[in-house]
Amino acid sequence: MSHPALSDLNEEQAPAVLAPDGPALVLAGAGSGKTRVLTYRAAHLLSRGVPAPRILLLTFTKKASRVMQERLTGLMGPTFFIPWAGTFHHVGYRLIREFGHRIGVEGGRTLLDREDQRDLVKEIRDAVVGEDPGEELPPAAAIAGYLSLSANLLLPLPAVIRRRAPWLGHLEKTIEAIARRYREEKAAQRVLDFDDLLVLWLRLLEESPETAELLRDRFRHVLVDEYQDTNPLQGKILDLLVASHKNLFVVGDDSQSIYSFRGAAIDNILSFQERYPEAGVYRLEKNYRSTPNILSVANRIIEQNSRQIPKTLYSPLPEADHPTLVRMYSDQDQARYITTRIRRALDRGQEPSEIAVLYRAHYVSLSLQLSLSRAGIPFHLTSGLKFFEQAHIKDILSWLRLLENDRDAMAWRRILRMVPRVGRKTAEKIEALLSRAEAPRKALGDPAFLKAAPASARPGIAGIAERFSQLAERREKNPRDVMDLVGTILATGYHDYLYETFEDPESREEDILSFAAQIPPETDLADFMAELALLEAGGEELSQEEQKNRVVLSTVHQAKGLEWDTVYLLSLAEGVFPSSRSAETDEEIEEERRLFYVAVTRARHDLVLCVPQVVGRGFGSPAPPSRFLGEIGEDRLTVTVYNSWED
Numbered sequence: 001m002s003h004p005a006l007s008d009l010n011e012e013q014a015p016a017v018l019a020p021d022g023p024a025l026v027l028a029g030a031g032s033g034k035t036r037v038l039t040y041r042a043a044h045l046l047s048r049g050v051p052a053p054r055i056l057l058l059t060f061t062k063k064a065s066r067v068m069q070e071r072l073t074g075l076m077g078p079t080f081f082i083p084w085a086g087t088f089h090h091v092g093y094r095l096i097r098e099f100g101h102r103i104g105v106e107g108g109r110t111l112l113d114r115e116d117q118r119d120l121v122k123e124i125r126d127a128v129v130g131e132d133p134g135e136e137l138p139p140a141a142a143i144a145g146y147l148s149l150s151a152n153l154l155l156p157l158p159a160v161i162r163r164r165a166p167w168l169g170h171l172e173k174t175i176e177a178i179a180r181r182y183r184e185e186k187a188a189q190r191v192l193d194f195d196d197l198l199v200l201w202l203r204l205l206e207e208s209p210e211t212a213e214l215l216r217d218r219f220r221h222v223l224v225d226e227y228q229d230t231n232p233l234q235g236k237i238l239d240l241l242v243a244s245h246k247n248l249f250v251v252g253d254d255s256q257s258i259y260s261f262r263g264a265a266i267d268n269i270l271s272f273q274e275r276y277p278e279a280g281v282y283r284l285e286k287n288y289r290s291t292p293n294i295l296s297v298a299n300r301i302i303e304q305n306s307r308q309i310p311k312t313l314y315s316p317l318p319e320a321d322h323p324t325l326v327r328m329y330s331d332q333d334q335a336r337y338i339t340t341r342i343r344r345a346l347d348r349g350q351e352p353s354e355i356a357v358l359y360r361a362h363y364v365s366l367s368l369q370l371s372l373s374r375a376g377i378p379f380h381l382t383s384g385l386k387f388f389e390q391a392h393i394k395d396i397l398s399w400l401r402l403l404e405n406d407r408d409a410m411a412w413r414r415i416l417r418m419v420p421r422v423g424r425k426t427a428e429k430i431e432a433l434l435s436r437a438e439a440p441r442k443a444l445g446d447p448a449f450l451k452a453a454p455a456s457a458r459p460g461i462a463g464i465a466e467r468f469s470q471l472a473e474r475r476e477k478n479p480r481d482v483m484d485l486v487g488t489i490l491a492t493g494y495h496d497y498l499y500e501t502f503e504d505p506e507s508r509e510e511d512i513l514s515f516a517a518q519i520p521p522e523t524d525l526a527d528f529m530a531e532l533a534l535l536e537a538g539g540e541e542l543s544q545e546e547q548k549n550r551v552v553l554s555t556v557h558q559a560k561g562l563e564w565d566t567v568y569l570l571s572l573a574e575g576v577f578p579s580s581r582s583a584e585t586d587e588e589i590e591e592e593r594r595l596f597y598v599a600v601t602r603a604r605h606d607l608v609l610c611v612p613q614v615v616g617r618g619f620g621s622p623a624p625p626s627r628f629l630g631e632i633g634e635d636r637l638t639v640t641v642y643n644s645w646e647d
Helices: 013-017 034-047 062-076 088-103 114-131 140-153 157-164 166-189 194-207 209-218 232-241 292-302 331-347 362-375 391-404 409-416 424-436 447-452 455-477 482-501 505-517 525-537 586-600 627-632
Strands: 024-028 055-059 085-087 221-224 248-252 280-284 324-328 355-359 379-381 551-555 564-569 603-612 638-641
Touching: 013 034, 013 280, 024 034, 034 055, 034 062, 034 221, 034 248, 055 062, 055 088, 062 085, 085 088, 088 194, 088 209, 114 140, 114 166, 140 157, 140 166, 140 194, 140 232, 157 166, 194 209, 194 232, 209 232, 221 232, 232 248, 292 586, 292 603, 292 627, 324 331, 331 355, 331 362, 331 564, 331 603, 355 362, 362 379, 362 505, 362 551, 391 409, 391 455, 391 482, 391 505, 391 525, 409 424, 424 455, 447 455, 455 482, 482 505, 482 525, 564 586
Parallel strands: 024 248, 024 280, 055 085, 055 221, 221 248, 324 603, 324 638, 355 551, 355 564, 379 551, 564 603
Antiparallel strands: none
């Protein structure tokens, strides 16, 4: 069988591809060709005569698996295909169908998706609340999340709650009871959730020695992509799967381990050489993406981390301009600066899709979204659920919409469903009463209206009436202070609602406060609401062809694995990046630093670091520059100051 062309590999990639059997750790720095190495490794094994069904190729996305299969076919010909290639969950599903009966899991089981799982947990949660109406339990999505983390972290559920949601400590036993009922209900319905696919795979290896030996013999070579993103459960599966032959070939970069909130364990990659002392270690440090000047910044950042496997990226490209650090006064100045720069770049002929603006969290981009929209510059948000589509932001906007127009039926519907003991049918009855009222907001406090409303809803309706009274009073005193109105909504009950309803109330409250801080002073409420509606209207799903004509706005997490000619990093201030929510321990700071490293290494040619002096509107709170900028040193940067009046 012909060997894949090794001439396509550089001096670092070839030794990794040709590594002898046994454990191998490929440390693939950003832009160093990790996909090429994995694909060529599979091709090399095939060319040696290893049968394709004896190779297991594990990826984290279907897309990554498909790309590698396509490249492998291009290298070796259309008849070469690895049948056991896919995500951990995909492979786990196939193995449970084949061998599940050996551990008491009979066939004919169906698979719950994430939404199905949440719905089932919600049914059980609501039943528990019905048994004890005084119990204030977290939402079903939060409970489902804790169950998932318990499985993937290999930790008891109480330990997960203490680690991730210590404020729920008094509810540990109740949540454990829900978990028990959830397991019983899954068994009764003969269904599995995604986490079961990995938990049962591990059980096959631990509880069925014959199956474990069969699988070790079947998968004589195990190849793993993005190894730094594996969680403890996946790591244990891999170690047991290769226990007899140790042919484990993993590719990853500890410097890009940024998903601990999903359960990823950086220790899997950091301890690889301890678990496999005989492992070959191959460093891919030659970066084909970024200029040497950008890599100089990236290297300087990541070398500050103590828990890492040292590596230094270098580039074959010629020296270029230093990355630019721009100091400006406010978030609004930052938005104006970037909008002006992007407009000039587009006028020079740069493709919009080759420009990206990256940020730590959704809310940071609000001012920029408004600025780009006003300038007529089309953009595409790749940050998952769009900022204004998030439930807590839509809640706040509904209160504001009703202040401006109390006949807004959709806004009423949203607010009424926040009221305790008001379900869909009760909300519809109240809506019908409000639609007949001459002044709906005032009608809420009318004794006659309350008498006509369902008895169970009356306390909640009276509470809404009181809150609207306070909001109207605040608006009368400060008619052009939208930020004050948002603060009043929080202070008069929504803060408590956040903590009773969502699994991440602190994060959502910060979103709301940051959203309010982005609102310019002296803003007319009607104009502001109209502008937001127009902005949302531009956020529709786009085809790939349409995306080519738009600037990209993305969180750094969503940008991992992508690259652009020009990258702007927003709001590099303490409390924003690194996030104040993720900077309490040394481990958290190191992950924030890795996230910053990922952001920097997305840029090919131009990198612009934006540093507002204050975060918030007008004379907002002073914000020290991000500590990461001090670690870089100004000798690696071109430092400039932007004054908006000079435009």
